[in-house]
Amino acid sequence: MSNADTLTSPARRRGGGVGDLLLSELALLFRRRRTWALLGALALIPVLLAVAVRLSGSGGGPSFVGDIAGNGLFTGFAAITVAVPLFLPLTVGVVAGDTIAGEASLGTLRYLLITPAGRIRLLLVKFAVAAAFCLAAALTVVVAGLLIGLALFPVGPVTLLSGTEIPAIDAVGRALLIAVHVAISLVGLTAIGVFISTLTDVPVGAMAATVVLSITAQILGSLSQLSALHPYLFSAHWFGFGDLLRDPISWASFGDNVVLQLGYAVVFGSLAMGRFVTRDILS
Amino acid sequence: MTSSGLAVETRGLTKRFGRHEAVSSLDLSVPTGSVFGFLGPNGSGKTTTIRMLLALAAPSAGTITVLGSEMPKRSASVLPRVGALVEGPGFYPFLSGAANLTRFDAAEPGTSSRTRSARVAEALARVGLSAAAAKKVGSYSLGMKQRLGIAVALLSPRDLIVLDEPTNGLDPQGTREVRSLIRGLNADGTTVLVSSHLLAEIEQLCTHAAVMRAGRLVAQGGLDELRGATAAIEIVTPDLDLAREVLARFGLDATADETSTGDSTPRLDAPLPDGVLPEDLVVELVAADVRVRGVAVRRPSLEDRFVELTGEGFDVER
Ligand SMILES: Nc1ncnc2c1ncn2[C@@H]1O[C@H](COP(=O)(O)OP(=O)(O)O)[C@@H](O)[C@H]1O
Ligand SMILES: [Mg+2]
DSSP states (O other): HHHHHHHOOOOOSSSOOSHHHHHHHHHHHOOOHHHHHHHHHHHHHHHHHHHHHHHSSSOOSSTGGTTTTTTTTTTHHHHHHHHTTTHHHHHHHHHHHHHHHHHHHTTHHHHHHHOOOOOOHHHHHHHHHHHHHHHHHHHHHHHHHHHHHHSOOOOOOEEEETEEHHHHHHHHOOOHHHHHHHHHHHHHHHHHHHHHHHSOOOOOHHHHHHHHHHHHHHHHHHOGGTTTTGGGGTTTTGGGGGGGGGOOOOHHHHHHHHHHHHHHHHHHHHHHHHHHHHHOOOO | OOTTSSSEEEEEEEEEEEEEEEEEHHHHHHHTTOOEEEEOOTTTHHHHHHHHHHTTTSSSEEEEETEEEEEEHHHHHHGGGEEOOOSSOOOOOTTHHHHHHHHHHSSSTTTTTTHHHHOOOOHHHTOOGGTTSSSSSGSSHHHHHHHHHHHHHTTTTEEEEOHHHHHHHHOHHHHHHHHHHHHHHOOOOOOOEEEESOOOHHHOOSEEEEEEEEEEEEEEHHHHHHHOOOOEEEEEEOOOHHHHHHHHHHOOOOOOOOOTTTOOOOEEEEEEOOOOOOHHHHHHHHHHHHHOOOOEOOOHHHHHHHHHSSSSOSSOOO
16 A cells, blocks of 8 residues: 555655654744744833833832843843743743644645644644744843843843852853743743644634633732642743852752643643544634 | 545545534545536535545544545545645735745655745646745735645645635636646546536536535436436427428427417427437438428536426525
8 A cells, every 4th residue: 555655656755754844834933924023022121121221220120120220131131030921921822822723714724734734743843833932032032131231231240149240151141041941931831822722713712811821820829828739830930040040050940840841741732632633624 | 556446435424513414424436537526505515525535524424435545544645645625725825825835835744845846836837826926825816816725736746636616716717727727637647526516617527526415415427427318309490290200200209399489480399319310310301301490409408407406406505
């Protein structure tokens, strides 16, 4: 059977790798104006912070914001702190919620599946692309923060939470490490968003549901009555990047976060597959 | 591989949406190498059937064989050999026509990225969209989108092409082009399954057809078989009685057409059995001094047959 297949269509059987599809979908993500609008909005956060501090002349406000005037590098730390609870989940919700439902609503899903992209293969690629967006989003906030800080304020060595002073270049490294931590923190939410996206043909619905869940998780995380639940919330380590600002770096929170997010990815990835593999595509 | 000679075969194929049965125990047989018209009014279950053939939707009951393999079980090996347009085209409006095709081509496992742009250009050329390749699909007319949808089906060589209402939104010129495209594909050996609610658009194209009505198959077979062989001959002559005598010698039972009015010449109508050639009749009529002013042989059109089969014809039924 497969022999006959190979004979009738020699050029077509090179296995079912993910490569071309992944590259094509990644390129598509970064070709969309919407992606750049989201990243642009994220980049605006440190810019607004820095300009506000510059105009008012001094600090106060949430953590790190007070330090910006003294050392521009703090703009990166301050911006990611501000972006984590709402703005980052919002953009991730948009991208993850759109993965499958967006294709369904455009009518492209049926053509991808007829092609055949393969349901599991398509889902894995869509998840990977949404995860790549998480990294792009977190990096955008941090890098835009460092750049605007560099432009508007003096820059110098940074005193860590543990009291040690590290040179400016090392502080940049720490900032990028924080971006990686935050990106990983958002993988669980991404998996949830992709799962919700397999449930509907209405992308806006999937996006909204994902964002609402991200807020719900944080509210649950703030209720001390539910403290037994806290370590298992996907938002448990969203602010855990303080440990990366110690000397030596305390990796415990980073590692716990990786395990937690992997767990969410496995659970919701399996749910998404279970749903998507058996689902009738009627869009 | 297709030992049965069928490109598509379904047995007892059924699809229920809740309590509503959209497709009911369908036994479809699409011969390999045919152009198969899948006809029926809107809502008669054509698209739902096609979705099941392409493993987009799971049957509620019944079996499907496409290109000799069971679907949806073998879809990974069957679908690369199938191209399809289902329920209208679907594209990213902000990408160009070429970029949209490139994306679908990249989604197909095992396609070579080296020859991708050549395949895309070739598919665009075949549907006459080369000039619009770089334009955003959002700016395409409905007809252009429809053609681009057909181009997706043509990206790789296929053994079976399924086109669901391919002439939707096309002008008469575009409809003609799609017809000649289908003929060309079929001449290259591709089996084409084409659905339509407009019989006239594909009647001239098909070698075989199936007619759906409210989820059920009401007729299926070769086109002549479907039409019914009974042709009729019409003879325009003032010598009715004489002509009737001559026709009776051939075993034809003629009736005068009383509807003719005014100064128009009377006519005779008679069913024309197989084996009786109209030219022999004319020779005999003339030899018997019948003043023959006109002869016509009419086969009942498929349309007539369909109105018969589908009751009220091609109206939405539920
Ligand atoms: N997603 C769906 N949910 C419920 N009913 C559906 C769905 N899709 C189609 N149907 C019903 O199935 C029947 C057949 O529809 P369809 O296959 O689209 O017909 P056609 O393509 O012949 O116009 C119709 O009665 C339609 O209302
Ligand atoms: Mg239809």
